[in-house]
Amino acid sequence: MEIMTSNTETIPGFRITKSLGVATGSTVRAKHIGKDILAGLKNIVGGELKAYTELLMEARTEALGRMMLDAAQRGGNAVVNVRFATSSVAGGAAELFAYGTAVIVEQE
Amino acid sequence: MYDMLESEQIWLLVIYAIIFVFIAFFPTAFIYSMLFGWLHQSRRRKKLIAREQRVAAISGGDNIHTLSQPISMEKASIAGLVMTNITVSPSWWQLFLGNIKSIFGGQIKSYDKVLAYGRAEVLQRLREQALGEGWTEIINVRVETSMVMNKVKGGQQNKIGTLEFLAYGTGIK
Numbered sequence: 001m002e003i004m005t006s007n008t009e010t011i012p013g014f015r016i017t018k019s020l021g022v023a024t025g026s027t028v029r030a031k032h033i034g035k036d037i038l039a040g041l042k043n044i045v046g047g048e049l050k051a052y053t054e055l056l057m058e059a060r061t062e063a064l065g066r067m068m069l070d071a072a073q074r075g076g077n078a079v080v081n082v083r084f085a086t087s088s089v090a091g092g093a094a095e096l097f098a099y100g101t102a103v104i105v106e107q108e
Numbered sequence: 109m110y111d112m113l114e115s116e117q118i119w120l121l122v123i124y125a126i127i128f129v130f131i132a133f134f135p136t137a138f139i140y141s142m143l144f145g146w147l148h149q150s151r152r153r154k155k156l157i158a159r160e161q162r163v164a165a166i167s168g169g170d171n172i173h174t175l176s177q178p179i180s181m182e183k184a185s186i187a188g189l190v191m192t193n194i195t196v197s198p199s200w201w202q203l204f205l206g207n208i209k210s211i212f213g214g215q216i217k218s219y220d221k222v223l224a225y226g227r228a229e230v231l232q233r234l235r236e237q238a239l240g241e242g243w244t245e246i247i248n249v250r251v252e253t254s255m256v257m258n259k260v261k262g263g264q265q266n267k268i269g270t271l272e273f274l275a276y277g278t279g280i281k
Contacts, residue, residue, distance in 0.1 A: 005189035006278040008176045008248045013183025039270075044137045045148040046199030046222060048229070049270065053195045056272055060191065082189055084274060086254040108183065 003068045004078040005100070011078065014105040020074040023102040025066030029059040030093040056096070060084065063098040076102035138200055145199035149225065156229055163235045171238050172231065172246040172277060180245055184280035190246055191276035192233040196226040198269050206269075223271070227251060230273040243279030251275045 010016060031039075035051040042049050064082075071079045082100035089095050164170070178184065198206065202218035209216045230251065238246050252274045 004187050006187045006248075007189060007250065007276060008278050011184060011187045011278075012178050012181075012247075012280065013185065014187075043197050043270075044141045044200050045145045046141075046197060046202055047149055047152055047225075049195045049197055052270065052272070053193055056195065057193050060193070060274075064189070064191075078187075082276075084191075084252065084276065086252075086272070086274075088255070107185075 003071055003076070004105070005064070005068065005082055006078070006080050007082045007100075009081055011080065011105060013108055014078070015108050016080070016103045016105050018104040020071070020076045020102040020104065022099055023067050023071040023074065023076070023079055024097070024099040025063045025068070025070060026095060026097040027059050027063045027066070028089060028093055028095045029055060031055060056094070059094070059096045060098070063096045067098045067100060071100075071102035074102045076104055078103050078105045080105075138204075141200040145201050149199070149221070153225055156225070156232060159236070160228075160232055163232070163239065166239060167235070170235070171244070172234055172249045174247075174249050176248050178245060178247055178280055181280070187278055187280045188243075189276060190234065190237055190241065190243065190279040191274065192230060192237055193272060193274045194226055194230045194233065195270060195272045196222055196229075197271065198222045203269055219269075226271065226273045230275040234275045234277065238279055241279065242281060244281045246277040246279050249275060249277035 004011060004014075031052065035055065039049045039051045042051075067079060067082070079100040079102055082098060085097040085099075087095050087097070173179065198219055202222065205218045206216045209218075231249075234246060234249065254272050254274065255270070
């Protein structure tokens with residue numbers, strides 16, 4: 001069964017029948033030195049730093065996956081009102097955090 | 109005796125060459141940034157405009173919006189979170205201009221361009237992702253800005269001005 005995710009309070013066309021609490025997922029990632037040097041060179045001309053973009057997206061996908069796993073363990077079939085939070089931990093490491101409300105929804 | 113002298117000279121040459129490369133790298137990179145940075149960035153901006161027009165032609169307007177209810181349909185049969193990101197940074201020359209400008213205050217045009225590009229690009233990626241994954245429209249779009257991947261040791265914070273833009277919304281079909 002696939003878990004639906006949404007950053008709206010309700011999913012249009014679905015009714016929330018039960019709330020199962022807050023589902024969370026997080027991951028801490030550090031950049032590695034090779035990517036750092038490449039990004040530093042790219043920084044000379046400015047614009048997108050692809051190495052960091054990919055790293056952050058990968059980490060955020062993992063955090064979201066853990067959140068969905070948490071929701072599944074609570075017995076939900078959807079997560080609504082998903083929010084993201086990002087914080088810098090010491091020395092160039094970043095914590096990516098995703099949280100939302102695990103709910104059971106049924107089609108109207 | 110003669111052989112040893114020669115090998116010593118070679119070693120000295122190698123050391124001088126390494127020192128020269130290190131000293132020459134930063135000014136060269138700075139001048140390159142000054143002369144060609146705008147070229148790289150304006151090329152990317154032109155590509156972005158072309159992509160925006162292509163997507164607008166396919167979807168007949170815009171397929172992302174910030175409302176919490178869908179416009180083109182009453183009920184969704186499936187919903188899912190769609191997200192995309194970009195990390196941008198100003199070039200060395202733009203950072204230099206910005207640092208000088210920040211002494212006097214006021215609008216910093218060189219940063220303006222970079223941030224405007226980042227936001228437009230991340231929204232465009234969201235549109236393309238919606239088309240690619242087959243979502244009819246994306247509702248409740250939010251754009252978040254964060255400063256991650258920076259050095260946080262004292263005084264070094266955000267030295268290269270890296271910014272991350274994250275755009276996300278609920279795709280429905």
